[in-house]
Amino acid sequence: MELKAILEQRRSIRLFRPDPLPPGTIEELLVAARLAPSGTNLQPWRFLAVVSEEKRQALTACTFNVNFIAQAPLTMVCCVDRSATGARPERLRELAAAGAFAGTDLEKIDLSEYRKNKSRDEAAELAYLNLNVAIAVQQMVLRGVDLGLGSCWVMLFSQAKVKEVLALPEDLFVTALVPFGYPAQDPPPRPRLDTKDIFFGEV
Numbered sequence: 001m002e003l004k005a006i007l008e009q010r011r012s013i014r015l016f017r018p019d020p021l022p023p024g025t026i027e028e029l030l031v032a033a034r035l036a037p038s039g040t041n042l043q044p045w046r047f048l049a050v051v052s053e054e055k056r057q058a059l060t061a062c063t064f065n066v067n068f069i070a071q072a073p074l075t076m077v078c079c080v081d082r083s084a085t086g087a088r089p090e091r092l093r094e095l096a097a098a099g100a101f102a103g104t105d106l107e108k109i110d111l112s113e114y115r116k117n118k119s120r121d122e123a124a125e126l127a128y129l130n131l132n133v134a135i136a137v138q139q140m141v142l143r144g145v146d147l148g149l150g151s152c153w154v155m156l157f158s159q160a161k162v163k164e165v166l167a168l169p170e171d172l173f174v175t176a177l178v179p180f181g182y183p184a185q186d187p188p189p190r191p192r193l194d195t196k197d198i199f200f201g202e203v
């Protein structure tokens with residue numbers, strides 16, 4: 001499908017058919033996620049696929065009445081790995097070796113000065129990592145549309161409960177839950193601000 005058609009056809013789907021997903025679907029979604037860009041190529045996204053009836057029910061109980069999580073055959077638990085920042089020097093070395101900075105001033109830049117001035121605020125750091133994960137999640141969502149799947153971002157859940165129910169490691173922070181499945185609804189486009197309301201114009 002053309003990207004424009006995917007962007008136009010995507011909706012948040014909140015009613016799913018119970019049909020199972022074809023083998024390989026999870027892998028297809030992961031491939032789309034891993035191609036996402038990320039700051040210094042940190043790739044801080046981590047995913048857990050919830051598919052069993054038991055875990056789907058348990059996960060639903062961690063949300064605020066998001067019953068369609070139990071309905072969907074798959075829910076991707078989309079997480080930040082907070083320890084990913086520790087691998088920044090390695091990721092930067094890989095990028096340089098791959099020629100990502102070739103021919104630009106970034107080849108010569110000393111990032112230690114920039115880092116010294118950068119706030120080490122934990123909340124800001126998490127927001128930054130979440131931003132990276134969100135890009136990967138949306139790539140999954142769009143690939144899902146390409147595969148005929150509906151999905152919906154869900155953030156109405158208890159962080160502590162999800163971590164407990166799925167026994168997630170300490171370093172993980174759950175960014176979003178995203179149920180995937182064949183849509184049992186065909187909703188019209190949702191309201192959007194006009195482009196003139198979101199654009200300050202050219203300067």
Ligand SMILES: Cc1cc2nc3c(=O)[nH]c(=O)nc-3n(C[C@H](O)[C@H](O)[C@H](O)COP(=O)(O)O)c2cc1C
Nearest residue numbers: 010011012013014066152153154155156157189190
């Ligand atoms: C970051 C984010 C969080 C969201 N959280 C929820 C949620 O917890 N529950 C829900 O039903 N929809 C959730 N949504 C879906 C939005 O309500 C939806 O994207 C918006 O109403 C526009 O509709 P559309 O996606 O069909 O275009 C979320 C979407 C995003 C991007």
